[in-house]
Every structure is written in C-alpha cells, then in structure tokens.
Amino acid sequence: MKDLFERITNDKGPLGKWAKQAEGYYVFPKLEGSISNRMRFNGKEVITWSINDYLGLANHPEVIKVDAEAAQQYGMAYPMGARMMSGHTDFHEQLERECAEFVNKEAAYLVNFGYQGMVSAIDALVTKNDVVVYDMDSHACIIDGARLHQGKRFTFRHNDMESFEKNLIRASRRAEETNGGILVISEGVFGMRGEQGKLKEIVALKKKYNFRLLVDDAHGFGTLGKTGAGAGEEQGVQDEIDVYFATFAKSMAGIGAFFAGNSDVIKYLQYNMRSQMFAKSLPMAMVKGALKRLDMIRTMPELRTKLWENVNALQSGLVEKGFNIGKTNTCVTPVFLEGDIPEAMAMVNDLRENYRIFCSIVVYPVIPKGMILLRLIPTSAHNLDDVKETIAAFSSIREKLTSGVYKKIAAAFI
Numbered sequence: 001m002k003d004l005f006e007r008i009t010n011d012k013g014p015l016g017k018w019a020k021q022a023e024g025y026y027v028f029p030k031l032e033g034s035i036s037n038r039m040r041f042n043g044k045e046v047i048t049w050s051i052n053d054y055l056g057l058a059n060h061p062e063v064i065k066v067d068a069e070a071a072q073q074y075g076m077a078y079p080m081g082a083r084m085m086s087g088h089t090d091f092h093e094q095l096e097r098e099c100a101e102f103v104n105k106e107a108a109y110l111v112n113f114g115y116q117g118m119v120s121a122i123d124a125l126v127t128k129n130d131v132v133v134y135d136m137d138s139h140a141c142i143i144d145g146a147r148l149h150q151g152k153r154f155t156f157r158h159n160d161m162e163s164f165e166k167n168l169i170r171a172s173r174r175a176e177e178t179n180g181g182i183l184v185i186s187e188g189v190f191g192m193r194g195e196q197g198k199l200k201e202i203v204a205l206k207k208k209y210n211f212r213l214l215v216d217d218a219h220g221f222g223t224l225g226k227t228g229a230g231a232g233e234e235q236g237v238q239d240e241i242d243v244y245f246a247t248f249a250k251s252m253a254g255i256g257a258f259f260a261g262n263s264d265v266i267k268y269l270q271y272n273m274r275s276q277m278f279a280k281s282l283p284m285a286m287v288k289g290a291l292k293r294l295d296m297i298r299t300m301p302e303l304r305t306k307l308w309e310n311v312n313a314l315q316s317g318l319v320e321k322g323f324n325i326g327k328t329n330t331c332v333t334p335v336f337l338e339g340d341i342p343e344a345m346a347m348v349n350d351l352r353e354n355y356r357i358f359c360s361i362v363v364y365p366v367i368p369k370g371m372i373l374l375r376l377i378p379t380s381a382h383n384l385d386d387v388k389e390t391i392a393a394f395s396s397i398r399e400k401l402t403s404g405v406y407k408k409i410a411a412a413f414i
C-alpha cells in the first residue's frame with residue numbers, strides 16, 4: 001500500500017508541474033494598488049487587462065462608501081449562521097427581489113459564491129433518474145456540478161448545435177427509460193473565448209424536446225442586453241431560460257451570486273441547495289454593497305456605453321492589425337497566437353516588463369497544444385490610450401514571436 005501523498009509528491013498536476021518557473025509571476029501574481037486600468041506589478045505600473053471589473057465599480061467612490069459604512073455598522077460577521085437557521089435579514093430578501101426584477105424573473109436566491117452555488121444547484125435540480133446535457137467548454141463549476149450528478153450526463157461540442165441535438169436525442173431516450181427529466185446547461189458567455197452561448201438556438205429546440213435550461217451568465221450580467229440583464233436579454237430569450245445564474249464577482253465587483261427563476265424553482269433551491277443550507281449566510285457588507293452596485297448598473301447605462309466603446313476600439317483595432325480574436329461577440333477579448341508554453345512565458349514576461357501590459361495567459365490543457373491565448377478584459381475604467389498602447393505592444397511581440405526571439409529566450413525557462 002502507498003502513502004497517499006506519494007502521488008502528489010511525484011505528480012504535481014498539469015499546472016502544478018510549472019510552479020517552480022511560474023509561481024509569483026505567471027500564476028499567483030500580485031497586482032497592487034487600487035483596482036483600475038493601471039496597477040502595479042513587480043514594482044512597475046502596468047495596463048491591467050485581466051480583471052473582470054467590467055463596469056469599473058470596484059473602486060467607484062460611492063461603492064466604497066457603502067461597503068465601508070456597512071462594514072462599520074455590521075462588522076464582517078453579521079448575520080451569523082445559515083440563512084435557514086439564523087442568518088436571514090430583510091436586506092438579503094431585498095437583494096433577491098431586486099436581482100429577480102433586474103433579470104426579469106419571479107424570484108431569486110442568493111448564494112455565497114458562484115462556483116459553489118452552481119455545483120450545489122445542479123446537485124439539487126437533478127436526481128439519478130434525470131439527465132444532464134452541457135457544453136464541453138463549460139466553466140469548472142458546471143463540469144464539477146455535473147460530476148456530482150449520479151445519473152447520466154452527456155456533453156456536446158462547444159456551441160455546436162448539431163452535436164447538441166444529437167446528445168439531446170440520446171438524453172431524451174435515456175430519460176424515457178428512467179422516467180426522468182433533462183437539464184441542459186450553457187453559459188451565457190464563455191469566459192475564455194468570449195463567445196455567447198447559442199441560447200436562441202438552444203431554446204428553439206424546446207419545441208421539439210422536453211428539457212429545462214440553466215444558464216451561467218457570469219460574464220453577460222451587467223455587460224450584455226439593453227438593460228445589462230445579460231445574454232438572455234441580448235438574444236431575446238430571457239423568458240425561455242428556466243434558471244438564470246450570475247455571480248457578483250465580475251460586473252458587480254463583489255462576492256456572492258444568485259439564481260433566478262419562477263417562484264417554485266427558487267423556493268425549491270432555498271430548501272434543497274446544500275451549499276447554502278449548510279454554510280454561513282453572505283455578510284451584510286456584501287449584501288448592502290451588492291444593492292448599491294445593482295442600483296448603479298440599473299441607473300447608470302453610461303458605464304456600459306463606456307465599456308463597449310473600449311471593447312469596440314480594442315477588438316476592431318486588433319482585427320485591423322490582423323490578430324485572430326476568434327469568434328468573440330462579448331467584452332472578453334481573446335488573442336490567439338501560435339507557440340509552446342516556454343515561448344508563451346518568455347513573451348508574457350516581455351509584455352509585462354518592457355511593454356508594461358498585464359493580461360492573462362492561457363495555454364494547454366485549457367486550449368489545444370501549440371496555441372497561446374492572451375486574454376484581454378476591457379472595462380469602462382480603460383481609455384483609448386490604453387487601447388492604442390496595447391495594440392502597438394501586441395504588434396511588436398507578435399513580430400518577435402514569429403521571428404523566433406522568444407524561442408531563444410525560452411531555453412532559459414526550461
């Protein structure tokens with residue numbers, strides 16, 4: 001018999017094996033200073049493109065004031081206990097009402113974290129007789145929620161409606177056998193590549209097949225749609241989404257998340273979601289802070305206008321210079337380049353140290369081997385100078401990448 005830790009000593013995992021070269025710089029970097037378009041990294045000012053503060057609320061003086069006042073009045077603990085037992089307040093209920101209203105649903109239920117909430121909601125919504133069908137490129141919270149599911153699950157190729165329907169047919173067959181139902185899960189916006197989930201096409205199949213749809217709209221909430229209500233609003237299918245989910249960790253620049261749907265479904269989640277039944281309630285500072293942020297999203301459309309000005313300038317500028325930004329139709333801006341992991345590291349090092357640009361780098365196994373994805377997240381806190389500077393820097397690093405400069409430097413990393 002082995003010591004349990006023998007494996008983790010020998011096999012650090014696909015990312016962990018790079019820890020020695022990457023830690024503190026490529027992973028677990030420390031961005032310092034106020035959250036904004038320019039922060040400090042490694043002692044230098046950098047243009048920051050890696051923070052999902054889409055609407056620039058993280059450091060808005062009115063937001064900070066409400067956060068601080070709530071923390072002063074209630075401390076960071078109140079209310080204590082799980083919502084069901086002793087952690088319930090009028091403000092939690094108010095936030096739920098306002099979230100539901102904003103996304104045009106009957107009711108909403110707050111959860112402490114999006115990831116945990118999604119895992120737990122999937123667990124609550126299906127039994128072993130039910131079938132889960134979800135996109136292969138889904139966020140880890142969906143994949144892990146589906147893993148907990150004791151019944152059958154099918155994945156479909158990313159945003160591929162032919163593959164979706166094929167798996168829906170298989171799922172329907174299975175659900176007939178077990179006398180269960182089908183839960184389809186998609187993202188409103190796929191956060192790595194920036195493509196919206198094909199919600200319109202998915203809901204069109206409701207006429208042909210019997211399923212319920214859960215949408216994770218982490219990146220769509222606040223950024224898409226006429227009022228900012230997300231990908232469902234943008235595609236005109238919000239009413240067809242049975243369970244809508246958004247986190248407060250992005251446009252809302254906070255912590256927490258919510259599910260919204262009809263009153264029966266939400267009531268069911270309140271009484272059956274184990275991540276909330278057996279966990280402390282969201283602290284009041286988060287709740288009051290979220291109420292303030294939601295109010296600003298509702299009443300300050302200029303934040304979204306500014307965001308989209310920056311998104312459009314960045315994306316059209318990159319395309320003009322011949323960059324491959326994939327099929328993004330949201331704020332998330334991927335730049336696809338070709339190279340191996342050591343080259344990617346050398347390039348990002350150059351980008352950060354010499355061009356003063358900080359963006360996230362995504363490599364295999366998240367994307368195919370030989371590809372490098374530099375992910376840019378424009379926000380309303382950016383400006384057109386940031387965009388110009390960044391596009392010029394990207395043109396320069398691409399030249400170095402294709403002429404083999406980073407390949408030579410990369411040798412030092414291995």
Ligand SMILES: Cc1ncc(COP(=O)(O)O)c(C=O)c1O
Pocket residue numbers: 112113114115116118139141187191216218219247248249256257
């Ligand atoms: C698509 C998606 N779902 C869920 C989450 C998790 O949200 P939270 O940070 O609130 O746990 C994220 C955040 O990374 C996300 O991008």
